[in-house]
Amino acid sequence: MTLSFAERLHETRLGLGRRIVEHIRSGTSDLAPAAMRNDVSVYTDPVRHAAERQTLFRETPVVACFSNDVREPGQFRTFDETGVPIVVVRGRDGEVRAFLNVCQHRGARLVREAEGKANLFTCWFHGWSYANDGHLVAAPEADRFCDADGVSAIGSSDHLISVPVAERHGLVFVQATPGSTMDIDAHLGSFGAQLELLELDKAEKVKDGVLPVDSNWKFALDTYGEGYHFAALHKQTLAPYFRSDITVYDPFGPHHRVLFVAREMETWANRAEEDWGVDDALGGIHYIFPNTILFAGAVSPGKRYYTTFRHFPGETPGETVTYKTIYAPGGVKSDAHRKEVEDAWDATAHVVRTEDYVVSAEGYRNLQHLPPGSTVIYGRQEISLQNVHKSLAEAIGMPLPPVTATNPQMREAAE
Ligand code: FES
Numbered sequence: 020m021t022l023s024f025a026e027r028l029h030e031t032r033l034g035l036g037r038r039i040v041e042h043i044r045s046g047t048s049d050l051a052p053a054a055m056r057n058d059v060s061v062y063t064d065p066v067r068h069a070a071e072r073q074t075l076f077r078e079t080p081v082v083a084c085f086s087n088d089v090r091e092p093g094q095f096r097t098f099d100e101t102g103v104p105i106v107v108v109r110g111r112d113g114e115v116r117a118f119l120n121v122c123q124h125r126g127a128r129l130v131r132e133a134e135g136k137a138n139l140f141t142c143w144f145h146g147w148s149y150a151n152d153g154h155l156v157a158a159p160e161a162d163r164f165c166d167a168d169g170v171s172a173i174g175s176s177d178h179l180i181s182v183p184v185a186e187r188h189g190l191v192f193v194q195a196t197p198g199s200t201m202d203i204d205a206h207l208g209s210f211g212a213q214l215e216l217l218e219l220d221k222a223e224k225v226k227d228g229v230l231p232v233d234s235n236w237k238f239a240l241d242t243y244g245e246g247y248h249f250a251a252l253h254k255q256t257l258a259p260y261f262r263s264d265i266t267v268y269d270p271f272g273p274h275h276r277v278l279f280v281a282r283e284m285e286t287w288a289n290r291a292e293e294d295w296g297v298d299d300a301l302g303g304i305h306y307i308f309p310n311t312i313l314f315a316g317a318v319s320p321g322k323r324y325y326t327t328f329r330h331f332p333g334e335t336p337g338e339t340v341t342y343k344t345i346y347a348p349g350g351v352k353s354d355a356h357r358k359e360v361e362d363a364w365d366a367t368a369h370v371v372r373t374e375d376y377v378v379s380a381e382g383y384r385n386l387q388h389l390p391p392g393s394t395v396i397y398g399r400q401e402i403s404l405q406n407v408h409k410s411l412a413e414a415i416g417m418p419l420p421p422v423t424a425t426n427p428q429m430r431e432a433a434e
């Protein structure tokens with residue numbers, strides 16, 4: 020018997036709730052079989068960085084925005100995060116398309132607003148106009164512009180250049196290489212059914228912004244994958260609300276879900292399942308390989324929000340920009356609701372800026388000064404980091420460097 024959407028959602032939440040309660044009762048956690056060392060060059064090596072930028076950010080689908088960010092026909096967003104100038108737009112036929120944001124006349128940046136709604140994109144250089152399906156529809160002085168072939172010489176061959184794009188589960192994925200093949204269903208695999216449960220297609224954007232950090236993008240990404248650091252780094256900010264000693268982890272190919280256990284869930288252990296409030300059990304992190312963290316949180320019980328943290332590497336291994344956007348699941352209900360969600364953006368941004376990204380910048384600088392062969396260690400509870408680094412290395416075809424049992428500097432100190 021196939022379950023309805025509501026039944027699947029409930030079953031998933033209840034299953035996660037039971038795992039959380041089991042861990043609380045027995046003092047356990049999901050753990051990797053062993054800790055894992057990783058050579059620090061994985062973060063600092065410019066050759067690996069270049070391979071990641073090309074393979075993971077140009078030849079892999081990445082989340083550009085939510086479907087609802089380009090809900091109406093003509094609604095568009097520019098997408099420059101990968102370094103490739105792209106515009107994402109919904110056409111009159113309801114299809115989302117992506118194009119290089121490059122006028123075919125002489126290369127000007129065609130769409131210069133970050134977002135908006137338009138039936139025509141008109142280039143500000145000489146005024147060529149394109150429909151939102153990418154077709155060139157008008158060029159001023161077309162009769163003078165062309166030779167004997169006339170207007171048709173422009174119209175037939177000078178449409179915008181398409182970039183692979185797909186919409187799934189309320190997300191718009193773009194693969195930033197024109198002419199490349201993108202198979203979004205193969206990419207998402209079994210994770211697609213999990214993303215579907217979040218009903219992202221009903222979420223409304225409330226606030227966005229950027230969080231730059233002088234660190235490697237993977238170092239920044241790592242801070243979203245484990246709750247182990249809550250008790251120390253987030254002693255004042257998150258530790259009062261979340262336990263740092265319980266991980267609930269599920270891999271789905273290279274993607275994963277990590278739940279963080281809110282302290283209020285401790286009361287579940289003494290209550291009947293019906294009274295748990297499992298609607299909050301699907302909080303935590305959904306990691307969409309290679310760079311997107313989708314955090315499901317709550318302003319207060321029952322008042323949920325979604326935040327995307329999309330991490331993009333800069334030119335050098337030590338530059339990252341995180342694009343952070345917060346959404347109201349099911350849409351904004353009132354001005355007061357909007358304000359609450361905006362405040363949640365500010366609160367999480369403050370924690371990231373003043374805690375996670377200070378650690379990330381200082382830590383990245385430190386890694387560059389360690390002797391060759393030095394390692395970082397991902398503990399058993401940092402299981403998601405272990406799998407992310409393996410998956411990233413596999414995707415770029417550069418195996419993780421072999422590691423020795425101990426750091427060279429520790430060996431020297433011991434001798
Ligand atoms: S470059 Fe766009 S119209 Fe000339």
Ligand SMILES: [Fe+2]
Binds near residue numbers: 253
């Ligand atoms: Fe953190």
